Amino acid sequence: xxxDERRLQVLRAIVQDYVSTxxxxxxxxxxxxxxxxxxxxxxxxxxxxLEEQGYITQPHTSAGRVPTDKGYRLFVDRLSALKPLSVxxxxxxxxxLDGAVDLHDILSRTVRLLAQLxxxxxxxxxxxxxxxxxxxxxxxxxxTARLLLVLITDTGRVEQRLVDCPxxxxxxxxxxxxxxxxxxxxxxxxxxxxxxxxxxxxxxxPNLRRxxxxxxxxxxxxxxxxxDDRLVVGGTANLARVAVDFPGSxxxxxxxxxxxxxxxxxxxEVDTGGAVLVRIGEENAHEALSGASVVSVxxxxxxxxxxxxxxxxxxxxxxxxxxxxxxxxxxYVGQILAES
Amino acid sequence: xxxDERRLQVLRAIVQDYVSTxxxxxxxxxxxxxxxxxxxxxxxxxxxxLEEQGYITQPHTSAGRVPTDKGYRLFVDRLSALKPLSVxxxxxxxxxLDGAVDLHDILSRTVRLLAQLxxxxxxxxxxxxxxxxxxxxxxxxxxTARLLLVLITDTGRVEQRLVDCPxxxxxxxxxxxxxxxxxxxxxxxxxxxxxxxxxxxxxxxPNLRRxxxxxxxxxxxxxxxxxDDRLVVGGTANLARVAVDFPGSxxxxxxxxxxxxxxxxxxxEVDTGGAVLVRIGEENAHEALSGASVVSVxxxxxxxxxxxxxxxxxxxxxxxxxxxxxxxxxxYVGQILAES
DNA sequence: ATCTGGCACTCTGTCCGTGCGAGTGCCAGC
DNA sequence: GCTGGCACTCGCACGGACAGAGTGCCAGAT
Numbered sequence: 001x002x003x004d005e006r007r008l009q010v011l012r013a014i015v016q017d018y019v020s021t022x023x024x025x026x027x028x029x030x031x032x033x034x035x036x037x038x039x040x041x042x043x044x045x046x047x048x049x050l051e052e053q054g055y056i057t058q059p060h061t062s063a064g065r066v067p068t069d070k071g072y073r074l075f076v077d078r079l080s081a082l083k084p085l086s087v088x089x090x091x092x093x094x095x096x097l098d099g100a101v102d103l104h105d106i107l108s109r110t111v112r113l114l115a116q117l118x119x120x121x122x123x124x125x126x127x128x129x130x131x132x133x134x135x136x137x138x139x140x141x142x143x144t145a146r147l148l149l150v151l152i153t154d155t156g157r158v159e160q161r162l163v164d165c166p167x168x169x170x171x172x173x174x175x176x177x178x179x180x181x182x183x184x185x186x187x188x189x190x191x192x193x194x195x196x197x198x199x200x201x202x203x204x205x206p207n208l209r210r211x212x213x214x215x216x217x218x219x220x221x222x223x224x225x226x227x228d229d230r231l232v233v234g235g236t237a238n239l240a241r242v243a244v245d246f247p248g249s250x251x252x253x254x255x256x257x258x259x260x261x262x263x264x265x266x267x268x269e270v271d272t273g274g275a276v277l278v279r280i281g282e283e284n285a286h287e288a289l290s291g292a293s294v295v296s297v298x299x300x301x302x303x304x305x306x307x308x309x310x311x312x313x314x315x316x317x318x319x320x321x322x323x324x325x326x327x328x329x330x331x332y333v334g335q336i337l338a339e340s
Numbered sequence: 341x342x343x344d345e346r347r348l349q350v351l352r353a354i355v356q357d358y359v360s361t362x363x364x365x366x367x368x369x370x371x372x373x374x375x376x377x378x379x380x381x382x383x384x385x386x387x388x389x390l391e392e393q394g395y396i397t398q399p400h401t402s403a404g405r406v407p408t409d410k411g412y413r414l415f416v417d418r419l420s421a422l423k424p425l426s427v428x429x430x431x432x433x434x435x436x437l438d439g440a441v442d443l444h445d446i447l448s449r450t451v452r453l454l455a456q457l458x459x460x461x462x463x464x465x466x467x468x469x470x471x472x473x474x475x476x477x478x479x480x481x482x483x484t485a486r487l488l489l490v491l492i493t494d495t496g497r498v499e500q501r502l503v504d505c506p507x508x509x510x511x512x513x514x515x516x517x518x519x520x521x522x523x524x525x526x527x528x529x530x531x532x533x534x535x536x537x538x539x540x541x542x543x544x545x546p547n548l549r550r551x552x553x554x555x556x557x558x559x560x561x562x563x564x565x566x567x568d569d570r571l572v573v574g575g576t577a578n579l580a581r582v583a584v585d586f587p588g589s590x591x592x593x594x595x596x597x598x599x600x601x602x603x604x605x606x607x608x609e610v611d612t613g614g615a616v617l618v619r620i621g622e623e624n625a626h627e628a629l630s631g632a633s634v635v636s637v638x639x640x641x642x643x644x645x646x647x648x649x650x651x652x653x654x655x656x657x658x659x660x661x662x663x664x665x666x667x668x669x670x671x672y673v674g675q676i677l678a679e680s
Numbered sequence: 681a682t683c684t685g686g687c688a689c690t691c692t693g694t695c696c697g698t699g700c701g702a703g704t705g706c707c708a709g710c
Numbered sequence: 711g712c713t714g715g716c717a718c719t720c721g722c723a724c725g726g727a728c729a730g731a732g733t734g735c736c737a738g739a740t
Binding site: 003038039040041042045060061062063 | 682683684685686689690691692
């Protein structure tokens with residue numbers, strides 16, 4: 001089976017060369033640049049087989065070969081190992097993320113960092129509300145009959161909603177309400193907390209009944225609404241660099257990135273085991289991303305998954321390096337978030 | 341001076357035609373499409389003068405004329421009137437912005453709306469902290485010796501900072517501190533509030549002294565730090581549509597938009613009188629934007645300026661329509677913010 | 681059974697020359 | 711001061727020729 005083995009070497013060499021040069025790679029160049037120990041003619045035979053099996057293709061007769069999605073898939077699964085980051089890069093990660101003042105700051109630094117390390121578009125999902133717990137609930141009176149409800153999660157997310165009350169509100173009641181809410185909800189998972197609201201309506205002291213009733217609906221909505229899970233996107237300028245890899249236009253891709261929901265779904269479907277997930281080209285099952293690859297991983301503190309992050313780029317990308325960068329950044333972000 | 345008058349009509353016609361067709365416009369086409377009442381030959385003479393004066397230029401001999409930055413400037417200043425929005429558009433604005441749940445939601449809807457109306461890249465600045473006032477200050481104990489300080493402004497912005505205290509913190513003291521902080525700062529402009537911090541150190545009750553000292557520095561920093569004034573960007577996909585207007589690459593422009601600080605400076609320098617500001621091409625004084633125009637205006641509630649918003653696009657854009665859209669959106673946003 | 685060198689073939693990208701069309705500048709005449 | 715006419719200049723699209731790269735296949739070597 002030294003036969004099959006060599007064919008895989010050829011595929012690996014094709015992927016590596018094509019990724020670095022962006023030129024279809026021919027048998028002669030392959031024989032020169034890699035020590036495969038055989039002549040171009042032999043490589044040609046191997047290439048013919050690889051093409052028949054669907055791993056490579058030629059853009060037109062008499063150009064070299066180019067990996068197909070299937071070829072990249074095999075490369076990622078069996079022919080490559082994550083390329084460890086350099087010491088300088090690791091140091092850069094720490095320096096970059098240190099000194100962030102709040103959640104938004106952490107995430108926007110993360111996305112810039114990831115974009116810079118991989119030279120691709122980076123995306124980071126806000127910690128999902130559904131997996132967060134209540135750190136604090138704040139009630140602020142902004143007008144006589146209007147309250148501002150502020151939810152702070154243990155992951156640092158802040159959600160706020162205005163509530164109109166049917167009647168004027170007493171200052172002391174607001175303070176009491178605040179205490180009551182925090183006694184009831186602090187520390188609870190958001191999903192569990194929503195279930196406590198009906199109870200609260202029953203057990204609240206008489207003077208707070210109307211207030212609780214007024215904010216109840218909004219509170220539940222705030223706690224369970226996972227619809228607005230947000231995304232931070234950065235490094236779109238890198239797309240211009242790789243525009244050649246997207247025949248036609250960058251537009252569908254830029255639109256998908258702005259749409260958020262498409263990318264969000266991809267990024268949030270992370271392996272719970274913490275493995276880096278790669279989706280290549282057509283595997284993405286969304287037209288705008290059919291020429292792109294997505295490398296993603298979950299991040300979290302300890303064993304708690306908070307959200308996903310990753311990169312979006314052309315299928316012709318340096319998978320080993322980018323996968324390593326994505327994983328490393330996710331780990332550091334997890335650490336940082338655990339400290340805050 | 342019917343002479344000069346007609347020349348300006350010619351310039352206006354050139355701008356309009358060029359904006360809509362993206363083809364250099366020649367004397368013959370001009371005479372056909374516009375009722376200038378003179379022959380192509382006469383128009384040619386006018387064009388020669390306009391070119392000499394620097395308002396138009398020809399890409400190469402024997403192509404039509406194209407407006408220069410100076411030409412667009414004259415057009416914007418003297419040859420055009422803001423084109424009122426259609427009823428449908430006005431309704432779309434209301435529908436789009438209604439139902440926003442918090443500040444971030446309002447601004448991200450705004451940016452999407454503006455991008456959609458103008459088909460350009462839209463940018464919206466968060467309400468500047470320096471012009472905001474304290475609505476509420478919240479102190480949350482997240483660990484025995486660690487506090488979370490949350491600042492909520494009257495514009496709905498939320499800033500949070502973690503504070504490490506040198507000693508363990510008593511729960512009751514936290515409540516007392518919260519009351520003290522709000523009594524002291526609520527309603528004060530952020531800039532003024534910072535000045536009150538030293539006073540607070542003097543007058544705080546003995547049991548709170550150390551706490552106040554611990555949070556003092558962070559508090560001042562949070563109040564005065566205008567560095568992180570944030571920007572929401574949307575509609576970058578529209579750049580792909582007008583890529584032809586940016587010879588070379590979209591990259592510098594995308595980079596500038598990500599850099600934020602460059603665009604932020606442009607957007608935040610708004611006319612206090614509420615006039616729409618247009619910067620054309622080289623007027624931007626930043627290389628990446630030298631081929632782009634920025635249309636911006638301040639938004640605010642009542643007579644209070646909160647921040648700026650606007651669009652970035654090629655110099656070849658429909659100024660009358662876009663200026664009207666920017667102004668209309670700014671007004672609506674001001675209204676919405678005034679209500680919350 | 682497998683590899684290798686040689687050779688004919690195919691296709692693309694490029695260069696060059698040509699012709700066409702658009703647009704101009706200028707000038708004489710109204 | 712406007713107009714029609716005319717010669718001139720370019721850019722661009724089209725088409726043919728050509729070089730280069732790469733392949734597939736086959737006969738011979740190992």
